[in-house]
Amino acid sequence: MHSMHSIRNTSAHRGVEATHPGTPLELAALRTATQDPYLRYARALLPEVQAHEALYEAFSTLRASFEAALASPDIRRYAWRTLRTAVTTRASRDTDGTLLLPPRPTAARHDQGSRTPSPQLLRLIGTLPEAQLDVFVLRHLCALTPEETGQVLGEPLSATRSAERHALRLLIESAFRTS
The missing domain is CATH 1.10.10.10 (Winged helix-like DNA-binding domain superfamily/Winged helix DNA-binding domain)
Structure with a gap:
């Protein structure tokens, strides 16, 4: 299992904190509740470094679009779709x-x-x-x-x-x- 220190030191995350200053409290709570299962899912479909990159991208996207997430019918579903997109765009696919x-x-x-x-x-x-x-x-x-x-x-x-x-x-x- 990677510590937050090792995650931040990957090339995609160097110098970037897991929770940025000014992150809305609701987003910080959502991240706390979903980070572990999201990372497990990403690891099931991606190599380790790409899994961490996808997780980082998903939460960065959520932070940037948080007003839309709050306005959606279900913030958990909105967040899941964001994570799924970040993971599946990186996933390997067969020719079919x-x-x-x-x-x-x-x-x-x-x-x-x-x-x-x-x-x-x-x-x-x-x-x-x-x-x-x-x-x-x-x-x-x-x-x-x-x-x-x-x-x-x-x-x-x-x-x-x-x-x-x-x-x-x-x-x-x-x-x-x-x-």
């Missing part, structure tokens, strides 16, 4: 546009140790529709609970559970088609 997730151990859950998904599973995950991919990555690669996932995405728990069910169904169907 499929996201290519880097092979790395998943975050450990309390009931299991960390595991590394197979390259075949990572490829299938990369084919999921956007909402299902986000829920699946947060739930199964980042080890968030359904409730935490809904909070991070700014979505109701029912929508999170539904997206997860659909993602699992699509992955199972795809696995049988490709084997």
Whole structure:
């Protein structure tokens, strides 16, 4: 795990504080609540340095557009879309546009140790529709609970559970088609 000192010393962050002076209190609170799951998500799709760069870009963009974020129907959803854009624009893609997730151990859950998904599973995950991919990555690669996932995405728990069910169904169907 990187400390804030090491994050600030990466080339993209040298000399830039995590929270700028004059940052609105609401944005500082949002950052505190979401920084860990956002970074976990970014790490699931990007190499380490790019994950930190995406997180930095997302919060810089949010700071610059904070009035629009506050005016949006759900600030968490607005913030998630900002983070997702920063991550997916950096993500590797196959020639067909499929996201290519880097092979790395998943975050450990309390009931299991960390595991590394197979390259075949990572490829299938990369084919999921956007909402299902986000829920699946947060739930199964980042080890968030359904409730935490809904909070991070700014979505109701029912929508999170539904997206997860659909993602699992699509992955199972795809696995049988490709084997």
